[in-house]
Amino acid sequence: MVENPYLPIEAKVEKIIDETSNIKTFVLKSSKKIKFETGQFVQLTIPGSGEAPFTPSSSPSQTEKIELTVMNVGLLTGKLHEMREGEVVGIRGPYGRGYPLDDFYKKEVLILGGGVGMAPLRSLLLTLLENVDKFRRIVLCYGAKTPEDIVYKGAFPEWQKKKKLEILRSVDKAAPGWNETEGLVTVLLDKIEMDLKNSAAVVCGPPIMMKFGTLKLLDLGYQPENIYLSMEKNMSCGLGKCGHCGLGKYFVCKDGPVFKYDLIKDIPDIWL
Amino acid sequence: MKFLLNRANWENFLGQISKTYLIYAPQEFYGELAYQLLAPENVSKTIYNTYRAVQPLKTFFSLPQERVTEETTQAGKTIVLGVKNCDLKAISVMDKIFLEGEFVDPFYKERRDKTLIVSSDCYQPKDTCFCALLDNNPFPEAGFDLNLSQIDSVFLLEVGSPKGESFIAPIKEDLQDVTSDLIQKREKKRKEATERVLEVNREFRTERPFPSVVKDEYASPEWEEAARTCVECGACTNICPSCYCFLLVDTKDEGKFPKVKFWDSCQHTGFARVAAGVNPRAKLYERLRNRYLCKYEYRPENFGIVACTGCGRCVEACQGKIDKREVIKKLEERSGET
Ligand SMILES: Cc1cc2nc3c(=O)[nH]c(=O)nc-3n(C[C@H](O)[C@H](O)[C@H](O)COP(=O)(O)OP(=O)(O)OC[C@H]3O[C@@H](n4cnc5c(N)ncnc54)[C@H](O)[C@@H]3O)c2cc1C
Ligand code: SF4
Ligand code: SF4
Ligand code: FES
Numbered sequence: 001m002v003e004n005p006y007l008p009i010e011a012k013v014e015k016i017i018d019e020t021s022n023i024k025t026f027v028l029k030s031s032k033k034i035k036f037e038t039g040q041f042v043q044l045t046i047p048g049s050g051e052a053p054f055t056p057s058s059s060p061s062q063t064e065k066i067e068l069t070v071m072n073v074g075l076l077t078g079k080l081h082e083m084r085e086g087e088v089v090g091i092r093g094p095y096g097r098g099y100p101l102d103d104f105y106k107k108e109v110l111i112l113g114g115g116v117g118m119a120p121l122r123s124l125l126l127t128l129l130e131n132v133d134k135f136r137r138i139v140l141c142y143g144a145k146t147p148e149d150i151v152y153k154g155a156f157p158e159w160q161k162k163k164k165l166e167i168l169r170s171v172d173k174a175a176p177g178w179n180e181t182e183g184l185v186t187v188l189l190d191k192i193e194m195d196l197k198n199s200a201a202v203v204c205g206p207p208i209m210m211k212f213g214t215l216k217l218l219d220l221g222y223q224p225e226n227i228y229l230s231m232e233k234n235m236s237c238g239l240g241k242c243g244h245c246g247l248g249k250y251f252v253c254k255d256g257p258v259f260k261y262d263l264i265k266d267i268p269d270i271w272l
Numbered sequence: 273m274k275f276l277l278n279r280a281n282w283e284n285f286l287g288q289i290s291k292t293y294l295i296y297a298p299q300e301f302y303g304e305l306a307y308q309l310l311a312p313e314n315v316s317k318t319i320y321n322t323y324r325a326v327q328p329l330k331t332f333f334s335l336p337q338e339r340v341t342e343e344t345t346q347a348g349k350t351i352v353l354g355v356k357n358c359d360l361k362a363i364s365v366m367d368k369i370f371l372e373g374e375f376v377d378p379f380y381k382e383r384r385d386k387t388l389i390v391s392s393d394c395y396q397p398k399d400t401c402f403c404a405l406l407d408n409n410p411f412p413e414a415g416f417d418l419n420l421s422q423i424d425s426v427f428l429l430e431v432g433s434p435k436g437e438s439f440i441a442p443i444k445e446d447l448q449d450v451t452s453d454l455i456q457k458r459e460k461k462r463k464e465a466t467e468r469v470l471e472v473n474r475e476f477r478t479e480r481p482f483p484s485v486v487k488d489e490y491a492s493p494e495w496e497e498a499a500r501t502c503v504e505c506g507a508c509t510n511i512c513p514s515c516y517c518f519l520l521v522d523t524k525d526e527g528k529f530p531k532v533k534f535w536d537s538c539q540h541t542g543f544a545r546v547a548a549g550v551n552p553r554a555k556l557y558e559r560l561r562n563r564y565l566c567k568y569e570y571r572p573e574n575f576g577i578v579a580c581t582g583c584g585r586c587v588e589a590c591q592g593k594i595d596k597r598e599v600i601k602k603l604e605e606r607s608g609e610t
Contacts, residue, residue, distance in 0.1 A: 002376050002378045002381060003376075003378070004340070004341070004342075004343070004378050005375040005376075005377075005378075006340040006341055006520065006531055006533070007340075007341050007529070008528075008529045010528070045522060045529050045531075046522070047522070047528070047529055048522055048523065048524040048530075049522055050521075050522050051520060051522060051531075071547075073547040073548050074547055074548070077547075090528070090529040207550055232546055232547075233544065233546065233552075234543065234544045234545055234546050236518070236519050236520050236536075237518070237520060239373075239374075239375040239377075240369075240373050240374070240375065241369050241370060241375070241377060241516070241518070242517055242518045242519065242520070242536070243516060243517030243518070243536070243538065243566075244517070244519070244536070244543065244544065246538075246544070246562075246566070246570070248570060249569070249570040249571075249573040249574055254373065254374075268490065269552060272550065272551070272552040272554075
C-alpha cells in the first residue's frame with residue numbers, strides 16, 4: 001500500500017502555556033520530526049474525539065518541538081484546553097502552502113494580526129527575524145479585545161528591542177495601565193507610513209477583521225497582489241480530497257491557506 | 273483492438289472465474305437495474321446495453337464508510353460489468369481527486385488497481401438521462417479496460433487498456449475478427465442512442481451550454497426558487513457518481529487514532545461551518561447552488577472535465593423532485609432578473 005496520509009503520528013504535550021483566559025500554547029514533541037514551512041498547517045487529533053487544523057506558531061527552524069496556539073471556541077478546542085502536560089495527541093501534516101518568503105525579500109513587510117490570528121504570524125515573525133537582513137523593514141500591527149487578550153505577552157518586550165522591527169498594538173477596550181492605542185486594529189494602519197511600491201501586507205485574524213483589514217489596505221493603496229491572506233475554511237482531510245475547504249475552485253488546504261488577495265478577490269462571499 | 277465474441281463464450285468464461293473475482297453485473301432488481309454479485313447461476317441475467325445501474329461506479333472505490341487508519345486494505349480482485357459512459361466520465365473526476373496531487377488515497381488506489389472495468393454502450397437511455405446535453409456520448413470511448421457492445425446475439429469487444437488485454441488472454445481462441453458490417457451496426461446503434469437522449473431532453477435544451485448558464489446566472493433568484501422543496505437529505509450527492517466529498521470522524525474503536533471516512537454532502541447545513549458558528553453557506557439555496565457550481569464551474573476549471581455527466585441519478589433520487597435540467601432551463605429563462 002502507498003503511504004497512508006490519513007494516519008497521524010504521536011506527539012506528546014510537553015508543556016502548556018496559558019496565553020489568555022481562552023488561549024493556550026501547546027508545546028508538542030512528536031515521534032518523528034515535522035518539517036514545515038511558516039504558514040503551513042497541521043491536523044491535530046485528540047484520540048477518540050476529533051481533529052482540527054492549526055498553524056504552528058513556532059519557527060520552522062525549531063525542529064525538535066512544534067508549538068500550537070489555540071483558542072477555545074468549541075468542541076475540539078475545548079477538549080484540547082482540558083488536556084494536561086504528558087498526554088498524547090496525533091499530528092498529520094504539514095499541509096498547504098505557507099508564506100512565500102521569497103516574495104518578501106528586500107521589501108517592507110506589514111503584518112496585520114487580530115486575536116489568535118497572531119499564531120501563524122508569530123511563526124512568520126520569528127522566521128523573518130531569523131533572516132532579518134533580507135528584509136527592509138518589518139511592521140507588526142496587532143489588535144486584541146482587551147490587554148488581557150493579547151497573546152505572547154512575554155515576548156513583546158524582547159521584540160520591541162529588535163532592529164528593523166516596529167510594533168504597534170491596539171485593544172478594542174482599554175484597561176487601567178494600557179498606554180497604547182485603543183480602537184480596532186485597523187486604526188493602527190493610519191499611524192504608519194509604508195513604502196507601498198516595496199511592501200507586502202500579511203493579514204490573519206477573525207473573518208470580520210480580515211475583511212475590514214483588507215479593505216483598509218486597499219484604501220491605503222496596496223495592490224491586491226501584495227496582500228496575503230490566511231483563509232480559514234472548514235477542513236477535514238487537509239489533503240485536497242474531502243471537499244470541505246472549497247473556496248471557489250480552490251481547495252484552501254492545498255492551494256492555501258495563504259492566498260494572495262488578487263487570486264480570490266472575484267470569488268463571491270469570501271469573507272464569510 | 274476489436275473482436276467479435278459470442279455471448280455464450282463470454283458467460284462461460286465469467287462463470288469459471290467467478291470464484292476468483294468478485295464480479296458485479298447490472299441485473300434487474302425490483303424493477304430497477306442494479307449491480308448484483310455474479311455467480312454461474314445468474315451470469316446470463318446480466319443486462320449490458322440498456323442504461324446505467326442504480327449504484328454509481330464510485331461505490332466500488334470510495335466506500336460509503338471505511339476505516340482509513342489501517343495499514344492494509346481488504347480489497348479483492350473485482351470486475352464491474354456493464355459500466356456506462358456517464359460513470360466512466362465521473363470516475364475520471366474521482367481519479368483526479370483521489371489519485372493525483374501530493375497525496376494519494378491508498379484505499380481508493382488499491383481498489384481501483386484491483387478492479388477491471390468492462391463498460392457497455394447504452395441503447396435505451398432513461399427519461400432522466402441527459403449526457404448528450406453535456407456533450408457526453410451514451411457510449412464509451414475511453415477510460416475502460418474492455419467495452420462490450422451487444423449486436424444481435426454477439427458482442428463487439430473492444431480492448432481499452434493493457435489490463436483488459438491480458439484479462440482476455442485466456443479466451444483468445446473464442447475471439448474472432450470483426451467485420452466492417454458489425455462496426456457499422458454499432459455506429460448506427462450509437463447514433464440512434466444519442467438521438468434518443470436528445471429527444472428525451474427536448475424540453476430542457478438551452479441556448480447556452482449548461483456550464484455557462486450556471487456560471488452566468490450566479491445571482492439569479494431561481495436558485496432560491498429551486499431550493500424551496502429541498503429537504504437536505506443528501507440523496508443527490510450520495511447517488512452522484514462524481515460527488516467525492518467525505519468527512520473523517522474519529523472513533524473510540526481499538527487502535528491508535530482510529531478514523532472513519534464517511535461520504536459527506538455539501539447540502540448539509542454544517543458542511544462548511546467554521547469555528548464560532550460562522551457559515552459561508554448558511555442558506556439552503558447557497559448550498560444547492562454550490563453543488564451546481566462545483567460540477568459545472570469549479571471542477572472543470574481544475575480538471576478540464578465537467579463533473580456532471582448527465583447520468584440523471586440525482587433527478588430520480590431527489591425527495592424534493594428537483595430536476596437539474598429544469599433548474600438550469602429556468603435559470604436561462606429568467607436571465608436578467610434579480
Ligand atoms: C488552516 C487553518 C489554521 C488554523 N490555525 C489555528 C490556530 O493556529 N489557532 C487556533 O486557535 N485556531 C486555528 N484555526 C481554527 C481552528 O481550526 C478552529 O477553531 C477549530 O477547528 C474549531 O474546532 P472546535 O471543534 O473547537 O469548534 P466547533 O465550533 O465546535 O466546530 C468547528 C467546526 O468543526 C466542525 N465539527 C465540530 N465537531 C465535529 C465533529 N465531531 N466531526 C466533524 N466536524 C466537526 C463543525 O461542524 C464546525 O464546522 C485554524 C483553521 C484553519 C483552517
Ligand atoms: S449531478 Fe446528477 S446528473 Fe450529474 S453526474 Fe451527478 S447524479 Fe448524475
Ligand atoms: S436530493 Fe433533492 S432534496 Fe435531497 S439534498 Fe439533494 S436537492 Fe435536496
Ligand atoms: S480539507 Fe479536505 S479538501 Fe481541503
